[in-house]
Amino acid sequence: xxxxxxxxxxxxxxxxxxxxxxxxxxxxxxxxxxxxxxxxxxxxxxxxxxxxxxxxxxxxxxxxxxxxxxxxxxxxxxxxxxxxxxxxxxxxxxxxxxxxxxxxxxxxxxxxxxxxxxxxxxxxxxxxxxxxxxxxxxxxxxxxxxxxxxxxxxxxxxxxxxxxxxxxxxxxxxxxxxxxxxxxxxxxxxxxxxxxxxxxxxxxxxxxxxxxxxxxxxxxxxxxxxxxxxxxxxxxxxxxxx
Amino acid sequence: xxxxxxxxxxxxxxxxxxxxxxxxxxxxxxxxxxxxxxxxxxxxxxxxxxxxxxxxxxxxxxxxxxxxxxxxxxxxxxxxxxxxxxxxxxxxxxxxxxxxxxxxxxxxxxxxxxxxxxxxxxxxxxxxxxxxxxxxxxxxxxxxxxxxxxxxxxxxxxxxxxxxxxxxxxxxxxxxxxxxxxxxxxxxxxxxxxxxxxxxxxxxxxxxxxxxxxxxxxxxxxxxxxxxxxxxxxxxxxxxxx
DNA sequence: CGAGTGGTTGATATCTTTCAACCCACGTGG
DNA sequence: CCACGTGGGTTGAAAGATATCAACCACTCG
Numbered sequence: 001x002x003x004x005x006x007x008x009x010x011x012x013x014x015x016x017x018x019x020x021x022x023x024x025x026x027x028x029x030x031x032x033x034x035x036x037x038x039x040x041x042x043x044x045x046x047x048x049x050x051x052x053x054x055x056x057x058x059x060x061x062x063x064x065x066x067x068x069x070x071x072x073x074x075x076x077x078x079x080x081x082x083x084x085x086x087x088x089x090x091x092x093x094x095x096x097x098x099x100x101x102x103x104x105x106x107x108x109x110x111x112x113x114x115x116x117x118x119x120x121x122x123x124x125x126x127x128x129x130x131x132x133x134x135x136x137x138x139x140x141x142x143x144x145x146x147x148x149x150x151x152x153x154x155x156x157x158x159x160x161x162x163x164x165x166x167x168x169x170x171x172x173x174x175x176x177x178x179x180x181x182x183x184x185x186x187x188x189x190x191x192x193x194x195x196x197x198x199x200x201x202x203x204x205x206x207x208x209x210x211x212x213x214x215x216x217x218x219x220x221x222x223x224x225x226x227x228x229x230x231x232x233x234x235x236x237x238x239x240x241x242x
Numbered sequence: 243x244x245x246x247x248x249x250x251x252x253x254x255x256x257x258x259x260x261x262x263x264x265x266x267x268x269x270x271x272x273x274x275x276x277x278x279x280x281x282x283x284x285x286x287x288x289x290x291x292x293x294x295x296x297x298x299x300x301x302x303x304x305x306x307x308x309x310x311x312x313x314x315x316x317x318x319x320x321x322x323x324x325x326x327x328x329x330x331x332x333x334x335x336x337x338x339x340x341x342x343x344x345x346x347x348x349x350x351x352x353x354x355x356x357x358x359x360x361x362x363x364x365x366x367x368x369x370x371x372x373x374x375x376x377x378x379x380x381x382x383x384x385x386x387x388x389x390x391x392x393x394x395x396x397x398x399x400x401x402x403x404x405x406x407x408x409x410x411x412x413x414x415x416x417x418x419x420x421x422x423x424x425x426x427x428x429x430x431x432x433x434x435x436x437x438x439x440x441x442x443x444x445x446x447x448x449x450x451x452x453x454x455x456x457x458x459x460x461x462x463x464x465x466x467x468x469x470x471x472x473x474x475x476x477x478x479x480x481x482x483x484x
Numbered sequence: 485c486g487a488g489t490g491g492t493t494g495a496t497a498t499c500t501t502t503c504a505a506c507c508c509a510c511g512t513g514g
Numbered sequence: 515c516c517a518c519g520t521g522g523g524t525t526g527a528a529a530g531a532t533a534t535c536a537a538c539c540a541c542t543c544g
Contacts, residue, residue, distance in 0.1 A: 017334075064383075066383070066384075066387050068387065068472065069472055074386065074387045074390065076383050076386055076387075088376040088379065088380070091369060091372055091373035091376050092259075092373065092376050092377070092380065092479050093479075093481070094476065094479070096380050096383070096384075096476055096477045096479070097383065120365060123362060126368070127333060130333055130372050130375070131333040131334065133372070133375065133376060133379065134330040134333050134334050134375060134379075135334070136379060137330065137375065137376075137378060137379035137382060138330070138334065138338055140379055140382035140383050140386060141306075141308070141318050141338070141339065141382050142308075142338075143386050144316065144318055144382060144385050144386055144389060144433075145308050145310065145316045145318075147386060147389045147390065147433070148316065148389065148433040150531075150532095151531080151532075182489085182490060182491090183490070183491065184490080191386075191389070191390040192532070192533085193532075193533055193534075194490095194491085195492085195493090195532090195533075195534080195535095196531090196532060196533075198491065198492060198493090199492090199493090199532095202492085213491095214490095230310065230311055234336065234338055235338045237334050237335075237336070237338070239335070392499075392500095393499080393500075424521085424522060424523090425522075425523065426521095426522080434500075434501085435500075435501055435502080436522095436523085437500090437501075437502080437503095437524085437525090438499090438500060438501075440523065440524060440525090441500095441524090441525090444524085456522095
């Protein structure tokens with residue numbers, strides 16, 4: 001029994017940047033995986049844990065976050081289906097941040113043993129997975145820069161990036177997508193206050209750039225939004241993305 | 243002929259987190275490497291390049307930076323001897339940022355072919371290098387959070403982190419170390435203006451926490467500095483560091 | 485219908501930037 | 515041997531972006 005459906009998006013993503021043959025794809029699809037439904041906000045893995053498995057996002061959105069000493073939550077990244085947010089735990093024993101579900105979601109648990117066996121037997125898959133963690137790092141680098149720009153730029157960048165990543169795996173229809181984040185979530189992801197998120201979103205709506213409401217994003221003017229967000233997709237390293 | 247001396251710090255770093263046997267160490271020391279002296283500020287590899295080798299910092303400091311559309315330089319990370327700042331170019335064809343020398347430095351160029359041969363033949367070394375890139379990513383994650391804290395906290399964190407990383411490879415004597423950065427460099431690394439760097443440094447001096455002057459850092463009160471910087475070394479994943 | 489969640493508004497405070505000087509140590513060439 | 519230029523650092527005043535605080539509103543759900 002294989003997980004052909006559950007791994008489809010993962011495979012699509014990996015193939016954007018790495019060459020994999022049929023045996024490689026089969027090996028990925030045959031990874032032993034336990035599907036686990038998680039509810040919105042639920043902790044999937046917590047800072048300080050030493051997990052023995054990694055999680056493939058099969059459906060829904062997840063996020064990684066650090067909780068500061070004063071209790072403030074800093075969202076580090078948003079994850080869409082097909083991504084493995086905690087693949088790094090394969091080599092870093094202790095988790096340095098939490099992994100949580102943003103919306104109700106399904107994750108596929110893959111044991112580190114199975115992953116190790118996969119990378120030991122299939123060097124191309126090993127390279128593809130390593131590469132995947134390197135793109136992850138590249139996105140963090142980009143956000144170090146984004147975090148220094150004004151609030152409107154940050155929002156524009158976040159939305160442009162998510163649209164691009166969804167597009168790359170075929171999850172973006174027309175000019176809008178679902179984004180299950182409250183303004184508080186956005187604030188924690190962008191490093192600003194909910195009040196300010198609210199005001200900037202209003203301005204973006206008024207300017208006809210972006211309509212973000214009731215968990216739905218509508219890209220009113222994607223090119224201008226990218227320009228405002230200083231968004232250059234190079235850092236996503238989606239080699240063969242259209 | 244081997245590069246036992248040049249790779250000594252690299253090996254020390256890798257062994258903090260990964261188990262390597264004598265053959266592994268020998269293989270690393272025998273990597274073919276071209277030493278190249280670089281002067282302060284010189285570009286080692288530029289955004290957009292598709293390098294065929296990675297650079298080991300043998301002596302001196304390097305940094306990675308992105309140049310924004312308006313010409314502002316964003317320093318992403320500072321690199322000390324023993325680190326391989328652009329190891330990710332092994333799997334990511336196009337560089338998404340510049341690598342430059344901070345001070346006069348020596349880097350060792352190692353071809354990707356040689357690295358690929360090494361990781362294909364020595365799985366433990368492959369895991370150690372992969373892990374190294376994961377720690378790199380972890381540091382970027384931490385800086386996403388640090389970047390949202392007040393200026394004094396950011397400076398305190400930067401200095402505490404560098405001290406910790408230097409310490410882990412035995413490069414930190416007593417309570418001070420050389421840091422070849424001007425206040426403009428610090429500003430670009432911390433996402434603030436040089437003027438503000440100056441004022442905050444003065445305050446830190448006055449408070450007896452940190453004396454940073456003429457390219458020398460003196461940790462006047464390391465514990466209080468760590469507290470101010472909300473520095474928790476977990477994210478450095480230096481498993482066996484003291 | 486009341487509670488709760490998510491969103492909105494206004495007034496004020498704070499941190500950081502901006503701008504515009506100015507200082508100092510150092511090296512170099514006339 | 516001094517004038518000058520330069521890189522790095524310092525200072526003050528004013529402006530700007532965002533945070534904070536404190537309400538208030540709208541919708542949904544049981």
